[in-house]
Amino acid sequence: MTSTTRSDTPGRDSDPAETAEWIDALEDITAAAGSERARYVLAEVQDHARLLGVTTSGLPFSAYRNTIPLTQQPAYPGDLALEERITSIMRWNALAMVMRANRDYGELGGHLASYASAAEIFEVGFNHFFRGRTDEFAGDLVYFQPHSAPGVYARAFLEGRLTEQDIENYRQEVPGHGLCSYPHPWLMPEFWQTPTGSMGIGPLSAVYQARFMRYLAARGLARTDARHVWGVFGDGEMDEPESIAGLTLAAREELDNLTFIVNCNLQRLDGPVRGNGQIIQELEALFVGAGWNVIKVLWGSEWDELFARDTEHVLLRRFAETVDGQYQKLGSEDGDYNRHKFFEADPKSAALVRHMSDAEINALKRGGHDFKKLYAAFVAARDHQGAPTVILAKTKKGYGMGGAGESRMTAHQAKKLDVDALLAFRDRFDLPLTDAAVEALAFCQPDADGPELSYLRERRAALGGFVPARTANATTRAPARPAPEAYANFALASDDKNMSTTMAAVRMLGNLLKDKHFGPRIVPIVADEARTFGMDALFRQVGIYAPEGQQYEPEDAGSIMYYKESADGQLLEEGITEAGAISSWT
Structure with missing residues (x-):
């Protein structure tokens, strides 16, 4: 197994002068011809080294530093002081929401430390990147780290979309006026866009959603080329097999409309994600190997x-x-x-x-708490072409909680802070709360026309509207349903002949696909079992979706039911991945 820490340090150089000459040459090439030329030369040297039998260390990750150097960092477009103040208010309101629920109603649970580590990540996205739905644009999709849901509620409260009664009823949705523990559109159908509460389904679903957007565009069913899928996930969550199951699909289909932001606070529920290693280096190696563009944001x-x-x-x-x-x-x-x-x-x-x-x-600071470093990474991810991007942002779990939770082993389980810790939290983030308000866990609500809320509304208006927000009802008219005789006449006129349910379902599907109005709206999704269930006739009838088309002659090209792939194919052939097929369905 490759270690994620280096032992072959430059201090063991047997000929520093010669090494310096090579480095000088590389710097000259980069300065004269640019980084693309430098990368090409390095690749050629590495290939030639292999021909000579010279093996390299094989370390599949870069140095433990920011990917984007200061010289390439764009200017920050927002009001930094104001955004920091707004973020501090949201930190407090998220903390107060969880603590009030546990104070007033017993051990309801909830999480303080996850959002505390991700607040800046969320706010850079909310203020500058996550686009809402308009009449002309369907908006971006954002998959939120489930344990950070209190922070999203805290923002919606400041936006005026949630009332104080709503956030007072955090984790008490049964009576009808509460907020669900984790993102789920079934429980809050006009708020959450996607479910992420079961670890691993968020990353996998995000991949297949980004692919489905490309599928819709390829078939001419929707204009999705400008939409982007963002996903904020945890480093511990990456241990779930589903979290990484779709990585090669995303790279293979060049889904540059997809960005993961992995909140690398280095901790999971019980302790460090990789106590004796470096999870960021491990994840970089994983994503690079899968074909992703990787951006590390480690230092502020x-x-x-x-x-x-x-x-x-x-x-x-x-x-x-x-x-x-x-x-x-x-x-x-x-x-x-x-x-x-x-x-x-x-x-x-x-x-x-x-x-x-x-x-x-x-x-x-760590890079994941620096607005400017995060903004540079978001810009680079959004603009990158030809591959999906992952931003690995290093943070502290429980950031701002001090001795009560910051980088502590017990941070994930922390539901309460004592008064001294709350006062220290207030002072650290310069919150406009009296001692009595802090002790009462009062929510911090700036003036409606003050600079904080005015700025917050202006930024969301510039990005098209609020996020997350979901349309619970279809906005387009469904096509007319075919008459049963058109797709099930074999059953209506069966003369009592026996037929398996599988055969009946396949024949009905084939007939429905032939309907010129209803058929194009059907998306057959197969997890590598079409031949098993007698569905192989659909290969030629509607084609298998393959964004690059079919660049080979299929072995069964002469067959009436040959394996036909096309850029506008209708059938999604997912391979042996039931989780992937379900993700396409959702």
Whole structure:
């Protein structure tokens, strides 16, 4: 098994001068001809090395740093100070919502730490990328990390879409005025777009939804080319087999209308996701191997000055040597601890922070809490062509909860904070709440015409409307249903002849597909069992959807029921994946 931490550090270089010459040559090529040329040359060198029998380390991941360098980072288009203030208010309201439910009604459950780690990710999306439905545009689809649902409710409360009574009834949907624990359109049909509450179904469903949008466009049934599917998921959730089951399909069909944002807070329910490894490096290797574009957002803007002075890449070596269990410990401690345990482990890294106070070291953020770093990643993901993109955003679980939950082993199970912890939370995020309001867990509601809510409404209006939002009723007229004689005459005039239910169903389906009005609306979905059930006649009748068409001569080309693939095929042949077939259906 490939380790996700490096041991072959540059410090073991047997000929530094020669190495420097190679690096200088690469820098010259990049400066003169660009990164594409540099990548080509590196690929050629690597291929030639294989011919010479020279094997490389085979590490399938990049250095433990941000993918997008500061020099390529776009300017942030929003009001940073205002967005940070709005995010702080949402953090508080999400926390208060969960705590009030558990205070007033016993152990109802809910989660504080997940949204605390993902708040900036959500807000960059909400303020700049997640587009709503309009009369001309069907909008984007967003799959939300289920344990972060309180944060989405907190935003909808500020938007005026949910009342205080609604959020007071969090996890109490049975009476009819509550909010469901996790995203699900069955329970909130005009709010949640998609269900994600069972770990793993969100990532898989997002892949098949992005593919289905392409399918609809290929068949001329809907204009979906501008729509985008976003999914915010957890790093621990990636251990679910369904989470990664659709990755190669997404790459194979070049679904650049799909972006995953994996919230890498390094923790699952019981402890670290990879205590003795690095989950971010492992996920990068997984997604790169599957054919995805990978963008890592690991370090916030406060690190930029350190990286600029670190000409010997000392920090990269320290990052590579540090496993996630230790990162979690570092995240739970203060600047003094981080100075002694991380930076002073190497005299050169210690020198880099010698001018910094403990408070400044403590303020070195992870990239997933930095609006500017996240925005750069979102832009790059949206604009990337030819492959889906995953953003690996490093965060702290329970960010802002201090000793009550920040990077703590018990963060996921935290439902309550004591008064001192609540007051510290208020002070850390500069919330306009009195001590009495904090103790009462009062919701923070800015003035309706104040700068916070005005900005929030303006950003959503610019993006087409609120998200998530769902249309519970069809907006287009369904085609006329064929008369039974048109598709089931074999049964009506059967003369009491016996017929298996499978044969009857297949014949009915074949006849319905022939109807010129109703037939095009049918999407046959097969999990590699068409021949078993006598459905192979549909291969030629309606064709199998394949975005690249059929670039080979099928072995049975002379058969009346040959295996016909086409770019506008109607049948979805999913292969041996029942979960994938169900995802296409949903």
